[in-house]
């Protein structure tokens with residue numbers, strides 16, 4: 501393997517906007533709620549509430565909501581979902597997806613905002629979710645984004661995050677080949693695999709270690725990162741150029 505060090509540019513609004521335009525053109529944006537978000541939000545709801553009737557008083561926020569698959573799932577459960585995203589194209593796609601499902605009147609606030617400065621008052625939300633967003637932020641912005649999450653959570657509220665782990669095949673294979681700009685952070689080459697955009701490669705990719713969360717989520721009384729490892733079927737691993745491929749992700753469950 502020859503070295504492929506390249507100059508790093510911060511992942512920007514333009515980068516994500518372009519990615520969404522491509523994803524729309526290829527009809528490849530995410531339309532399914534993220535499994536571990538569904539599972540963990542369901543655990544939270546079962547533990548706290550006896551009846552679904554109570555969900556309608558709950559407000560959740562998704563940071564980096566993209567096309568809105570997770571927000572739609574929340575709305576279908578009767579929870580009032582709000583979202584922020586850095587890409588205006590993603591936000592307009594999210595609105596359209598709510599309209600298609602006849603759920604537009606069940607959508608809370610949808611705002612164009614970076615994760616590092618959430619446009620909401622402190623203690624607004626019963627729950628905050630995040631899936632594959634914070635892993636694209638540099639160390640400074642990761643710290644700010646997690647602080648913002650804790651700030652907008654109500655006391656007793658939950659944060660559920662889904663992020664790359666250091667045990668992920670992409671990190672283990674590419675470490676030493678691509679530039680590691682901070683411990684655990686690689687700048688992977690953006691690539692299209694078999695005609696599909698590889699979202700891991702947008703801007704930087706941070707692979708979290710378990711010990712990071714206690715500092716990042718200061719202010720939470722429970723901080724419980726669970727690692728989920730999923731071995732991809734060999735055909736899918738091969739499509740990505742791997743012999744075997746382990747998708748190792750943190751499913752972070754934290755209560756303020």
Ligand SMILES: C[S@@+](CC[C@H](N)C(=O)[O-])C[C@H]1O[C@@H](n2cnc3c(N)ncnc32)[C@H](O)[C@@H]1O
Pocket residue numbers: 516517530534563564565566567568569570584585586587590613614615616630631632633636637699
């Ligand atoms: C991999 S997509 C995930 C979308 C959605 N969470 C899902 O699971 O379907 C990452 C999303 O985060 C958004 N994003 C990236 N950086 C962001 C930032 N700094 N602040 C807010 N949103 C950001 C992108 O525009 C994109 O919609």
